[in-house]
Amino acid sequence: MEQLLAVRDDDRSEPELAGAHSHVASCEACQGELDRLHQRTARLRALPTMAPARNHFPAVRTRWQWERNQRRIRMVSGMFTAAAAALLLSLVGRDLMNPPRLDAEQQLQTAIDASQQLEATLHAWDPAQRVVDGRTARLVVVIEDRIAQVDGRLQDAARLEHAERVQRQVELWRERVGLMNALVDVHVTQVSNVDL
Amino acid sequence: MTRVLTMDVLSPTEADAVVARARLGDPVALEALYRTYSTGVYSLARRICRTTEDAEDVLQETFFEVCRSIRTYRGDGSIWGWIRSVASSKALMRLRRNKYRATDELNDELAPARGASTALRMDLEAALDRLSDTARAVVWLHDVEGYTHEEIGTQMGRTASFSKSQLARAHQRLRGWLGDEAVVA
Numbered sequence: 001m002e003q004l005l006a007v008r009d010d011d012r013s014e015p016e017l018a019g020a021h022s023h024v025a026s027c028e029a030c031q032g033e034l035d036r037l038h039q040r041t042a043r044l045r046a047l048p049t050m051a052p053a054r055n056h057f058p059a060v061r062t063r064w065q066w067e068r069n070q071r072r073i074r075m076v077s078g079m080f081t082a083a084a085a086a087l088l089l090s091l092v093g094r095d096l097m098n099p100p101r102l103d104a105e106q107q108l109q110t111a112i113d114a115s116q117q118l119e120a121t122l123h124a125w126d127p128a129q130r131v132v133d134g135r136t137a138r139l140v141v142v143i144e145d146r147i148a149q150v151d152g153r154l155q156d157a158a159r160l161e162h163a164e165r166v167q168r169q170v171e172l173w174r175e176r177v178g179l180m181n182a183l184v185d186v187h188v189t190q191v192s193n194v195d196l
Numbered sequence: 197m198t199r200v201l202t203m204d205v206l207s208p209t210e211a212d213a214v215v216a217r218a219r220l221g222d223p224v225a226l227e228a229l230y231r232t233y234s235t236g237v238y239s240l241a242r243r244i245c246r247t248t249e250d251a252e253d254v255l256q257e258t259f260f261e262v263c264r265s266i267r268t269y270r271g272d273g274s275i276w277g278w279i280r281s282v283a284s285s286k287a288l289m290r291l292r293r294n295k296y297r298a299t300d301e302l303n304d305e306l307a308p309a310r311g312a313s314t315a316l317r318m319d320l321e322a323a324l325d326r327l328s329d330t331a332r333a334v335v336w337l338h339d340v341e342g343y344t345h346e347e348i349g350t351q352m353g354r355t356a357s358f359s360k361s362q363l364a365r366a367h368q369r370l371r372g373w374l375g376d377e378a379v380v381a
Contacts, residue, residue, distance in 0.1 A: 063260055
């Protein structure tokens, strides 16, 4: 049958099919089969077309439009999300790249607060009522002298112009915080090798 | 040798105009395509699928795909050729999804022995329906729709040889079931 179909379809793609063509041309029985095959094929093609019982397009259109709307919504929401993400990144990213800096006044206040906190800690410790060795006592005197010098410079700085004054005060108060830290260490922990 | 079913409701010029509007998403143009080609699609689907429900599903799936993808139609061939290829693909997909293979084997067993004395004479449609789904699809796509064995093999995920052997087996069976067909000179 495969060879008969090849003859019907004029298929000569394989060498043995050429033999089939010549055989059918000379064989009455095979010609009869070929005729039946042609006839059957013609009958297949003549079978009536069939129409759907109802119009399915409304259902198709509804589904298509729904999908198209969903796609648009996804696209718009995707664009909105991308825009929001870009905006957020530009804001947050800028802060990440350049972390906000405290202005000079805030830095000054922070240093004053830290110094006062250390003063309070030292006061609560009440060093005057404690016995210290001679080495520690000498160290305390050195630190207190340094603090007094800083306080003097702070008074001098008060006479400077605002911008310069604040900047100078910040430096001095930070230095004072460092010295106060050292004083607390010496009193509380009897540290004898404070790094001045 | 092969017949290509043509839809002559729309002239080529009309078809071009309708397709151009359909590509822009015009629902009226898409409905015009449906009205023109739905019978061809349904016929093809009904010949390949076993039930009207499946054929109707294939019809809907086909035109849904047409609505969705008509912008990808480049106009290389006729619009009917493009829609028909979508339809045959959907119909074959439906066959695979329904897993008719088990039923196919059963139907093959029901086939009467060729040359039996009580040759079963039956209507061509009934004989076609008696074929396995794969064989029936191959017969219809090749002998009626005009697809080549290479195209059928590709659509079925098989080879051209598979399509050829399916067609030969199918005709063998049809020959047996239909008995001695009168040869019209």
